[in-house]
Amino acid sequence: MTAVLVIAGTDSSGGAGLARDVATLTRCGMGALVAVTAVTAQTDGEVSSVELLPPPLVQAQIVAALATRRAAAIKTGMLGSAAIVAAVAASLPPRELLPLVLDPVFAATSGGTLLDAAGRAALAALLLPRATLLTPNLPEAALLLDTAPAASAEEIIGQGRALCALGAAAVLMKGGHAGGALAIDWLVTRAGSVHRLAAPRLAAVRRGTGCALASAIAAGLAARVSLEAACERAKEHVTELLQEAP
Numbered sequence: 001m002t003a004v005l006v007i008a009g010t011d012s013s014g015g016a017g018l019a020r021d022v023a024t025l026t027r028c029g030m031g032a033l034v035a036v037t038a039v040t041a042q043t044d045g046e047v048s049s050v051e052l053l054p055p056p057l058v059q060a061q062i063v064a065a066l067a068t069r070r071a072a073a074i075k076t077g078m079l080g081s082a083a084i085v086a087a088v089a090a091s092l093p094p095r096e097l098l099p100l101v102l103d104p105v106f107a108a109t110s111g112g113t114l115l116d117a118a119g120r121a122a123l124a125a126l127l128l129p130r131a132t133l134l135t136p137n138l139p140e141a142a143l144l145l146d147t148a149p150a151a152s153a154e155e156i157i158g159q160g161r162a163l164c165a166l167g168a169a170a171v172l173m174k175g176g177h178a179g180g181a182l183a184i185d186w187l188v189t190r191a192g193s194v195h196r197l198a199a200p201r202l203a204a205v206r207r208g209t210g211c212a213l214a215s216a217i218a219a220g221l222a223a224r225v226s227l228e229a230a231c232e233r234a235k236e237h238v239t240e241l242l243q244e245a246p
Helices: 017-027 055-068 082-091 117-130 138-145 153-165 209-222 227-244
Strands: 003-011 031-042 047-052 071-076 100-102 170-173 182-189 194-200
Touching: 003 017, 003 055, 003 209, 017 031, 017 209, 031 055, 031 082, 055 082, 071 209, 082 117, 100 117, 100 209, 117 138, 138 153, 138 170, 153 170, 153 182, 182 227, 194 227, 209 227
Parallel strands: 003 031, 003 071, 071 100
Antiparallel strands: 031 047, 170 182, 182 194
């Protein structure tokens, strides 16, 4: 079975992190290889404890996973520290050999910082130039660019282009934090193309949708569909998750 390597933290509630990643890959018909970066104790309401793994152990997991079975794509989630970001960056093959979907997890939906300013700077310097696709929400994009969150379609696209200029081959600017009847994401590529992805904005709230979206995109890239098609399929998957939410 084709596999995706997921590098992320655990979530004791099962709502996000590696649990959501593996469930998503399974639903997409993909195998999973995993490297754990952190263990968190959290509920739907709060993060009560975070324990980061030693960077050499994170790197050893990645090396072992890639030696066990061929991965067709990589997805990163919570990395936790600048040192872990550096360890991950040192472990990955070139982008031309293996696509990377970089989900910049900076804070938990339930509250709590998951990557500090030094970690964000390391991610921008070391992993952004390696990324096939970066998947920030509007606050995350603003943090990476040290600016205010985008408030219009023009600003969203502009920030996507600015993140491509920092090294990402493409950026999917997620519009979940924006307003309007439609949840609109914008896929911006370094080559200059812009693609609009829209779905009805649902009232449901479910943790782990960012993890699910990035993992589903990685599954699409592993299946060798186009980036645009992978993003469209992943958005449909997240819409289904929200429709299934209690």
